[in-house]
Amino acid sequence: MTAVLRAQGLTKMYGRHPGLIDADLNIPAGRVVGLVGPNGAGKSTLLGMTCGLIEPTSGTIEVLGDKPAANAAQLARVGFVAQDTPVYSGLTVADHLRLGAHLNKNWDDALARHRVQQLGMDPAQRAGALSGGQRAQLALTIAVAKRPELIIFDEPVAALDPLARRQFLQNLMAFISESGINVILSSHLLSDLERVCDYLILLAGSRVQLAGDVDELISTHHRIVGPEHAFRSLPPQIEIIGSEYSGQRTTLVVRRTESTPIPQSMHAEHLDLEELVLAYMTRAANASFDPQQGARALQFHR
CATH class of the missing domain: 3.40.50.300 (P-loop containing nucleotide triphosphate hydrolases)
Structure with a gap:
């Protein structure tokens, strides 16, 4: 078609x-x-x-x-x-x-x-x-x-x-x-x-940040919460879209393929469409001011 x-x-x-x-x-x-x-x-x-x-x-x-x-x-x-x-x-x-x-x-x-x-x-x-x-x-x-x-x-x-x-x-x-x-x-x-x-x-x-079927996008994006040290073992196939830090707790918005599980030790929940869109818009806005945005989040993959 x-x-x-x-x-x-x-x-x-x-x-x-x-x-x-x-x-x-x-x-x-x-x-x-x-x-x-x-x-x-x-x-x-x-x-x-x-x-x-x-x-x-x-x-x-x-x-x-x-x-x-x-x-x-x-x-x-x-x-x-x-x-x-x-x-x-x-x-x-x-x-x-x-x-x-x-x-x-x-x-x-x-x-x-x-x-x-x-x-x-x-x-x-x-x-x-x-x-x-x-x-x-x-x-x-x-x-x-x-x-x-x-x-x-x-x-x-x-x-x-x-x-x-x-x-x-x-x-x-x-x-x-x-x-x-x-x-x-x-x-x-x-x-x-x-x-x-x-x-x-x-x-x-001025760039396409995301495109796809809504149901698929919702199913492959999560908010995961936990102590910062727990994210150092996050599988590299999981893409970090955004991060927030509050005291000893860290919240990440991530994208994964359906075949990549989120570790059971982490609390994960799906985002609604508005939360998903805002996460990508925030990432794009941060990148326009700071080419190294996301650097701290990426430390979890070291």
């Missing part, structure tokens, strides 16, 4: 400033992908290259087996909802549907009109008079009625209140369930991503 997104050495430079560096990705089909990372990590750059809006400086990228925006047919296969859920304030809801039908060969007018009715939006109302949640729902309606194979969302719920955000995600989950569409969703709200995503990409410092 063709990968949704495949990248090798993907790099984008803005003058001397890196937007993304040496990204290697291979996202299988049928995934709902959560894209996370701090501001400036490269999320919008990656999404822009995936849509064909930004040209890479070097490396390669394929989306659904072809170059992004290679031709009209490829453009029709990808839907994109930008961060500000763009709609035209002077156009009515009905105008947006007519425009969508005019611009998209595979436009599903019945689906678009059904969603507008289901959401209780007045077709005659101008988009500028809609609430933030309604504008987001209109942008989602236009994206799904295009009937793409992949929809990309760049922070679509960042400005919404909790109720509007919940309704947006519920509608998105329902459409995913009905259509089996591929989705890439960028968000700072990890609780939202936990609800809908089964694949995670973490960017920090």
